[in-house]
Amino acid sequence: MISLNKETIKISSEKDVVLFRQRLREYATKIGMSVLNQTKLITAASELVRNILVYAGSGETTIEVVSERLQTGIKVIFKDNGPGIADVNKAMQDGYSSGRSLGLGLPGAKRLVNFFEIKSTVGHGTTVTIIRWKK
Ligand SMILES: Nc1ncnc2c1ncn2[C@@H]1O[C@H](COP(=O)(O)OP(=O)(O)OP(=O)(O)O)[C@@H](O)[C@H]1O
Numbered sequence: 001m002i003s004l005n006k007e008t009i010k011i012s013s014e015k016d017v018v019l020f021r022q023r024l025r026e027y028a029t030k031i032g033m034s035v036l037n038q039t040k041l042i043t044a045a046s047e048l049v050r051n052i053l054v055y056a057g058s059g060e061t062t063i064e065v066v067s068e069r070l071q072t073g074i075k076v077i078f079k080d081n082g083p084g085i086a087d088v089n090k091a092m093q094d095g096y097s098s099g100r101s102l103g104l105g106l107p108g109a110k111r112l113v114n115f116f117e118i119k120s121t122v123g124h125g126t127t128v129t130i131i132r133w134k135k
Pocket residue numbers: 047051052055056080082083084085091092096097098099101102103104105106107126
């Protein structure tokens with residue numbers, strides 16, 4: 001996979017989330033991503049960045065334009081050094097929340113993208129990687 005352009009944005013407040021979403025939309029527009037896929041990408045990314053704020057307090061996102069074979073798209077990495085997730089399989093189930101939320105963030109985000117990977121270690125943190133191709 002070829003990386004064409006990359007930017008890291010630190011996340012520690014709602015203000016950062018707004019900036020992150022703006023930048024993500026700019027990148028998606030720049031590569032000519034369809035509006036439907038932009039919406040899917042930004043919806044998924046919004047859930048994942050919210051999890052950083054809610055569960056870890058802070059972290060960082062990296063937006064990257066990537067290309068592979070005939071496809072171009074956007075890869076986003078969400079990284080935090082929060083408490084981590086003890087049971088990732090459970091966290092990925094529809095309706096599972098450790099709090100009183102809907103528990104649709106992670107599984108919902110997965111359905112909206114072409115690639116989804118979550119790595120988490122209790123006491124160390126969580127990293128989620130997604131890719132949405134432009135077409
Ligand atoms: N970055 C993270 N660090 C630690 N725990 C996390 C993180 N992201 C998710 N989790 C855990 O995984 C569970 C499921 O996450 P998910 O986003 O699917 O649901 P939710 O945040 O509880 O509810 P919703 O996103 O629907 O408001 C969370 O309740 C939380 O326990």
